[in-house]
Structure formats: structure tokens, C-alpha cells
Amino acid sequence: MMNKTKMPLLICIIFLVIFLSFSSNQSANAQEDKEDTFYYFPIFNYHTDPYYAFGLDGGTVEGVVIDPNFSNTIYAGTWGNGIYKSIDGGETWIHKSDGLESAYIYEIAIDPDNSNNILVSAYEHGVNRSTDGGETWESTSGMPEGSVVYSIDYRPVVGETNIIYAAIREPTYTVSGVSYYPGGVYKSIDGGGNWVDITINNGIVDDYVYDLAIDPTNPDIIYTAMHRTGIYKTVNGGESWTAKNSGLVDLDVRSIEVDSIHGRVNAGLWDASGFTYSINGGNNWVSVSSTNNQNLYVYEVQVDPNHVNPNSVYLTTATGVYLCENPSASSQCQVIEHEGKFVFDLALDINGTTNGSGYTNNLYTGLQHNGLFKSTNAGISFEPKYEGLRANIINSIIVNPSDPNIQCLSSSGRGLFKSSDGGVSWSFLNYVLSSKFINEIAFRPAAYNVIYAGTQSDGLFISNDAGQNWFSGNGGLGRSAGEEIRSQDEGSEINAQYGDLYDWMDPVDLEDLLAPTQAMIGTRASSYYNINTIGFDPSLAQNMFIGTNGYGVLQSVDYGMTWLGTQLSSGNVLDSIVDSSATAPYLIGMVDSGVKVSINRNSWENKNSGLQSSADVTALEVVSGNVYLAGTEDGIYKTTDINGPWTFKGLDNMKVTDIQVNPSDSSIVWATATQGLYKSSDSGETWSFSPTDILNQNMLTIVPIPGSTSYYIGTSGGGIHTFTPTP
Numbered sequence: 001m002m003n004k005t006k007m008p009l010l011i012c013i014i015f016l017v018i019f020l021s022f023s024s025n026q027s028a029n030a031q032e033d034k035e036d037t038f039y040y041f042p043i044f045n046y047h048t049d050p051y052y053a054f055g056l057d058g059g060t061v062e063g064v065v066i067d068p069n070f071s072n073t074i075y076a077g078t079w080g081n082g083i084y085k086s087i088d089g090g091e092t093w094i095h096k097s098d099g100l101e102s103a104y105i106y107e108i109a110i111d112p113d114n115s116n117n118i119l120v121s122a123y124e125h126g127v128n129r130s131t132d133g134g135e136t137w138e139s140t141s142g143m144p145e146g147s148v149v150y151s152i153d154y155r156p157v158v159g160e161t162n163i164i165y166a167a168i169r170e171p172t173y174t175v176s177g178v179s180y181y182p183g184g185v186y187k188s189i190d191g192g193g194n195w196v197d198i199t200i201n202n203g204i205v206d207d208y209v210y211d212l213a214i215d216p217t218n219p220d221i222i223y224t225a226m227h228r229t230g231i232y233k234t235v236n237g238g239e240s241w242t243a244k245n246s247g248l249v250d251l252d253v254r255s256i257e258v259d260s261i262h263g264r265v266n267a268g269l270w271d272a273s274g275f276t277y278s279i280n281g282g283n284n285w286v287s288v289s290s291t292n293n294q295n296l297y298v299y300e301v302q303v304d305p306n307h308v309n310p311n312s313v314y315l316t317t318a319t320g321v322y323l324c325e326n327p328s329a330s331s332q333c334q335v336i337e338h339e340g341k342f343v344f345d346l347a348l349d350i351n352g353t354t355n356g357s358g359y360t361n362n363l364y365t366g367l368q369h370n371g372l373f374k375s376t377n378a379g380i381s382f383e384p385k386y387e388g389l390r391a392n393i394i395n396s397i398i399v400n401p402s403d404p405n406i407q408c409l410s411s412s413g414r415g416l417f418k419s420s421d422g423g424v425s426w427s428f429l430n431y432v433l434s435s436k437f438i439n440e441i442a443f444r445p446a447a448y449n450v451i452y453a454g455t456q457s458d459g460l461f462i463s464n465d466a467g468q469n470w471f472s473g474n475g476g477l478g479r480s481a482g483e484e485i486r487s488q489d490e491g492s493e494i495n496a497q498y499g500d501l502y503d504w505m506d507p508v509d510l511e512d513l514l515a516p517t518q519a520m521i522g523t524r525a526s527s528y529y530n531i532n533t534i535g536f537d538p539s540l541a542q543n544m545f546i547g548t549n550g551y552g553v554l555q556s557v558d559y560g561m562t563w564l565g566t567q568l569s570s571g572n573v574l575d576s577i578v579d580s581s582a583t584a585p586y587l588i589g590m591v592d593s594g595v596k597v598s599i600n601r602n603s604w605e606n607k608n609s610g611l612q613s614s615a616d617v618t619a620l621e622v623v624s625g626n627v628y629l630a631g632t633e634d635g636i637y638k639t640t641d642i643n644g645p646w647t648f649k650g651l652d653n654m655k656v657t658d659i660q661v662n663p664s665d666s667s668i669v670w671a672t673a674t675q676g677l678y679k680s681s682d683s684g685e686t687w688s689f690s691p692t693d694i695l696n697q698n699m700l701t702i703v704p705i706p707g708s709t710s711y712y713i714g715t716s717g718g719g720i721h722t723f724t725p726t727p
Helices: 004-031 289-293 493-498 509-521
Strands: 061-066 074-078 083-086 105-110 118-122 127-130 148-154 164-169 173-175 178-180 183-188 209-214 222-226 231-234 253-259 264-269 275-278 298-303 312-317 320-325 333-337 343-348 363-367 371-375 394-399 407-411 415-419 426-428 438-444 447-455 460-463 531-536 544-548 553-556 573-578 586-590 594-598 617-624 627-632 635-639 647-650 656-661 669-673 676-680 699-704 711-715 720-723
Touching: 061 105, 061 363, 061 371, 074 105, 074 363, 105 148, 118 148, 164 209, 164 222, 183 209, 222 264, 264 298, 264 312, 275 312, 298 343, 312 343, 320 343, 394 438, 394 699, 394 711, 407 438, 415 438, 438 531, 447 531, 544 573, 586 617, 586 627, 594 617, 594 627, 617 656, 617 669, 627 656, 627 669, 635 656, 669 699, 676 699
Parallel strands: 061 343, 148 209, 209 253, 253 298, 531 573, 573 617, 656 699
Antiparallel strands: 061 074, 074 083, 105 118, 118 127, 148 164, 164 183, 173 178, 209 222, 222 231, 222 253, 253 264, 264 275, 298 312, 312 320, 320 333, 343 363, 363 371, 394 407, 407 415, 415 426, 438 447, 447 460, 531 544, 544 553, 573 586, 586 594, 617 627, 627 635, 635 647, 656 669, 669 676, 699 711, 711 720
16 A cells, blocks of 8 residues: 555656646647647546537637636637636636527627626627626517627726617518528626617618627717628717718628727728728728738727737738738738638737737637637737637537547547547548548447548548558549539638638628639549548448548549549438348438439438438438438438338428437437437437537537447537437
């Protein structure tokens, strides 16, 4: 038995080793693209939070705000896992989402008079409110059902912060083929509990309102940034509004800010139109031509109030953070950080220190997919600060059946990660595998050191050493120069970078973004197919097939080293399964084409009797021999004979994303959907909602954990969770 008097010393040594190892690896992380190997130690990570997502830190941070009264207190709004709070300047984060109505957060605003009062925009649920510093949240009243709040602004007058304004988007609707984009400005006079529309019949058009700016020298002067109608201004607190669009080069305005120090109003434009400003209260606008020439999509504009000479403006854009010093029509703006990445927010610690030139030292950035970063030297360098903050999109999960501690997952926009300790720590596997958008990962049957990764625009990669090294499996997958792209979902850099971004930011953004660039993405040289699914012959693993976007199915007879076409040479394949007991063992689910089967991976036959016409089949599963389930964009279907009809079994109007049969009891089946988890106890005949403690109900995949009764569930922005069904 160990001498108890030596235990404290041993514990100290263990802690010291762990600390030094952690510090060393954190330093390495900062040098290797800030996205390397991350280590987490359970001894420091005990969580009682019911919404806790284990494993991989990072993801999309849509909003960052610093408590105006306590600089070390930071809140981060994620796109998929609610609110996180840090009380140590971003070093560690704690989930603070109890009572939130949505996992998707746009905006956070803190009452400057009382830091316990916080308002957030809960996607499609208006405003949620906390009166206890984020510990609990409650709904508020007065906003239209389904509304999205883009901006929340307290009246900047001491003692009057019970007056608050909010910019909103209401649900889009169509009448006689014409689309309408309603929205407005709402006002609360009771601290955010109740809201009233102040833009009805008073001069402002019915349009999405993306941002508000209140003049701190005269809080009755407010500006709006509109979706398609430019900028409006009120000088009487919202009683009447006037358009202020003279000189605007684009009427899709995303951000607006009053810089009272320099007598300017700054605005960020969408549609690659850059940054503009006015020196006369919005009567005329001056475009900073360099930002227009750089095709900047400006999401936010901010002035550093500590750096008053010259006038310095930060732009957060779809391609990084830019700094414009003393901007004019002909001045230059330079990217300072996160080049090529979408930056949603920049927060300046204006109550903290400044450098020798007067710039605010502490800056925080929130990024799409890539978490939250901090600069302590006025933007010269940024380091990742998202330990414990988990808002990743989890596309695919695999678990080694021979050792469940070995797991891999793909996270949209971040690439491929591996754990060898059951998800406690994760290693970044993209040293050779460069693609950050991976749709599907798979072990080779009975050879679990071999991993395949199907990407969104870079084809197929293969590893023979459990993910340490990768080589291309693209023999035969290259598209020739000038070859027509057959699917808008397939292949382009623009879709890979922005495809899962704009559709939730704004339902018309993706369409607007792609429209002017179709000539560019319509053809591409030396690119590879978008791979959605990977399948293997049940008896000969070297015989493989892949399902693509736009190009149907391809097959290989040499473990994926080279690929040949099949008779199904077009169409989008979303999922596949192999039923070793069936005469035709290969099944695929397609967009607009339902289910197809094959006996040889080459010729494919429709098996769509009973399915809705032009069904999009998003998920397939074998219940037992010749008994199948098909998940679609509109519910779930079952057949007990692949030659017979499919029968609708429920989940009406729901997109089914994955189906999983209980490995030990085929009567129990689970289905993930965009509205949560569902269970069948009768082999898919009937379905019921299965409550979980997962905040994000937009679930993408469910995978059984070998040797246990539990499952992993991957969500769209809420990370990965362990789910254990109750007996």
C-alpha cells in the first residue's frame, strides 16, 4: 500500500506534469494554424450542466459581448448551443442556457446600468431575457411568432436603460409569386419584457431590419440598416422615419454605427459592396472604394473609441477582420486577422488597457466554425480562447467496434478529428487531409485502422494508419477542365465556404450570393466530386461504391484507389446501405429520385412504389432481412418487401437525417430529425418523440456505442452528445 504521507507530493507532481503538458500543447496550437491537437483532462472538467456537449471545443460564435462594468466577464452567443459565459477574460467558458427558447443566438445585449439584466435574440423566438446574469432565461412578449432579432440596443442614457430597441425580421411570405420580407423596429419601455412595433405606418418600409444605431449624443436619433431598402433615420425616437440613401452603392445594409467622436455614421454593406460612411447625418454617403474593390461582405462596423486620432474603423467581414485608419473614398483598408474566414463579431474591451498608439488592447472575435479568439496586443496577434465552448456541426461519427475508445468525427468547416480516449481529448487530422468540409467517414470493414473520408469538394481521402497520414483516393474522380457542374450543391468553393452559413443567416442570402457568381462556379478545372456516402461489398471490402452530388454512383474494385462510372451517372445520392442478406444488397437514397437498388453496384433500379413523387430520401436503414426504413424531407417510410410498396409511418413534415436500429433489439429504432430524436418500439411502425437533455434539437446523426446501451448524437451546431435511453 502506498504511504499516505507521500500522496500530496505525488498529486502535486501529477498536476504539474498535466499543467506543463497542457501549456506546451496550447503554445503549439497557436503556431500550427491554431487548430491542432487539443487536450482535456476530466479532473478539471466535471460538469453538472444537463446541456453539456462533451469533446470537441469550438464551433460557430455569432456574438461576443463584454460586460460594460466587469471587463473579465464575457458572453458568447453560439450558433447551435446557446450562451456561454466567461469570468476570466475568455480563458474558460461555462454554459449558461437554462430556459433559452433556441440554441441559435444572434445578439447579446447587457444593461449598462445593471449587468444582471441581459437580453438575447433566440432564433425565431424573439427576445429572451435574464435578470440574474445569465443563470436563467425567460421569454418576452409582443414580437411576432417566428421573428428573428438581429440587433438589441439599450437607450444610452443613465437611468433610462429600461427603454430598448430591437431590429427584427419576420417570416418571409409569398403572394401570387411575389416574395415579401417583413420586419421592423420594436421598442420596450419595461426592460425588455414587452415589445411594441414602432415602424407601422410612420415612413419606414416593411423590410428586414438588420441593425440599429442610436446616437449617444441625442438618443432620439436612430438609424436602421435594412435588408433591401438601405438606411432609415428617425430624429424623434421612432415616431417617424426618413430614407437616407443618397450615395449608397448598395441597399443591402448589414451594420450601422454612430461615431459621435468624429461626427460620422459608418455602415457595412452586403453584396460585396464594402464600407461606407456619412459626415452629415446620413444625408450623403461616401463609399470606401478599396473595400468595394476587395468585394467585402461587411457584417459589422466598429470604431475604437480609445483611438481618436486618426479615426480607426474595424470591419468584420466574410473574409476576415479589416482595419481602416482615417477612412476616405480613396483610402486603403487592410486585413489584420482571420483572413479567408467569416468573422461575425468583434468586441473591444474599451475599459481595459491601450497600447502606445492608443488602440484598445483586448479584442475578441467570434467566427463561423472556428470558435472565439482574443488579442491582448491591439490586434497584432490573436489566440484561440474557446476551451469548453462547444458549438460544432457534427456531420459524421464512427466508433471502432474493437475498441470504442477510438472514435472519429467530422465537423463542418473544421475537418476531421480523432479521439483515442472515448472523447476526452481530440486530435486534428488535417495535416495531409486538407479539406475542412467532410460529409462522410467510414472504417473499412474488419480493418479499423483504415479510414475513408468523403469530402464536399476535394473528393476521397484514405488513411491506412488510423488517421495519422492520408493519401488521395481520387483516381477517376477528377472532373475535366470546363466540365459542367451538375448540382448547385456540388463542388464549388463558394458553397464549401458559405453553403451552411447564409441559408440560416437570411433565407435569401445564399441565393443572392450565388446569383452573380454562377458564371464563375458553373465550370471548374481540376476539382473532384462531392461525396456523400461510402459503401462496401459485404463479403469483399475491396469492392466499394460512393454516392455523389450530381454524378450518381461510382464504383471501385481496388479499395478505392481508382474509380469507374456506373450506369447511374447523374443525380444526388444522399445515403446508402448494404443488406448482405438481400438478393440486391445495395440501396441508395437520392434527391428527387427516391430509392434505387442494385445487385452489382453498376446498374440501379427504382424502388419507389408508395413514396411521394420526387421524394428526397435522406436516410436509409435495414431493420431486418428485406425490411427497410427510408427517411425523407417529409417523414419516414417503411417497406417489408423491396419490390412492394413503401408505407408512410410518421414524422410528417419533418426532415429525417439519420435512422439507427438498436444493435441488440431490432424492434427498437431511433431516428434523428431537424426537430429532435424519435423512437419506435415496433420496428418502425409507430413513432414518438424522445425527450433528451440536449438543447439543440436539430440532430444530424445517431451512432451506437459498441459494448454499451448508449449512443452518440451529432447536432447542427450543438456538438456531440452521449445519449443513454431509459429502460
